[in-house]
Amino acid sequence: xxxxxxxxxxxxxxxxxxxxxxxxxxxxxxxxxxxxxxxxxxxxxxxxxxxxxxxxxxxxxxxxxxxxxxxxxxxxxxxxxxxxxxxxxxxxxxxxxxxxxxxxxxxxxxxx
Amino acid sequence: xxxxxxxxxxxxxxxxxxxxxxxxxxxxxxxxxxxxxxxxxxxxxxxxxxxxxxxxxxxxxxxxxxxxxxxxxxxxxxxxxxxxxxxxxxxxxxxxxxxxxxxxxxxxxxxx
Numbered sequence: 170x171x172x173x174x175x176x177x178x179x180x181x182x183x184x185x186x187x188x189x190x191x192x193x194x195x196x197x198x199x200x201x202x203x204x205x206x207x208x209x210x211x212x213x214x215x216x217x218x219x220x221x222x223x224x225x226x227x228x229x230x231x232x233x234x235x236x237x238x239x240x241x242x243x244x245x246x247x248x249x250x251x252x253x254x255x256x257x258x259x260x261x262x263x264x265x266x267x268x269x270x271x272x273x274x275x276x277x278x279x280x281x
Numbered sequence: 282x283x284x285x286x287x288x289x290x291x292x293x294x295x296x297x298x299x300x301x302x303x304x305x306x307x308x309x310x311x312x313x314x315x316x317x318x319x320x321x322x323x324x325x326x327x328x329x330x331x332x333x334x335x336x337x338x339x340x341x342x343x344x345x346x347x348x349x350x351x352x353x354x355x356x357x358x359x360x361x362x363x364x365x366x367x368x369x370x371x372x373x374x375x376x377x378x379x380x381x382x383x384x385x386x387x388x389x390x391x392x393x
Contacts, residue, residue, distance in 0.1 A: 211387075
């Protein structure tokens, strides 16, 4: 199963872009990269996902390298409310179901 | 608004008690999941279900069982609660195609 590696933590200044890296060097061809975040005392929240092309939505952009071994989540203008634990995970289809395995994630702290 | 509802936000139980954690989703999703979350360990998958009456073990199923009698409801059962099962329990659901997980707010269980 493809696993992901993220830094333990990162700081960012309010209003600046936050670039959150993730390595997934063993990802296979049909696996998607998903990003979630968890604000303290809440359940995780979906942000974005992609297969090979870059993706953008109202929350963030996802840049996946051409070899798909790593990706970067970009929050273009970080706010204090973006302080959270961010999870980069790889979708692993298994027997018709989709089992998403979360790691420890990365704590992003946005500072005023 | 899509919703995953967990029956209790906070529970306190005694060692040896039987504990039921209930989860209901209103999105007609095929897949449902139970995770536990502990400091420093991230989210760990206990069980998941991809259809009514179907279940698959996750990474840490020991000491737990599940029930999926109806599509919208997925229950986690601790037959004989132990102190090492004190944790935050998170339920999630997803449809088969998109794979985006929707999480409940979590149930914080304390076993004394």
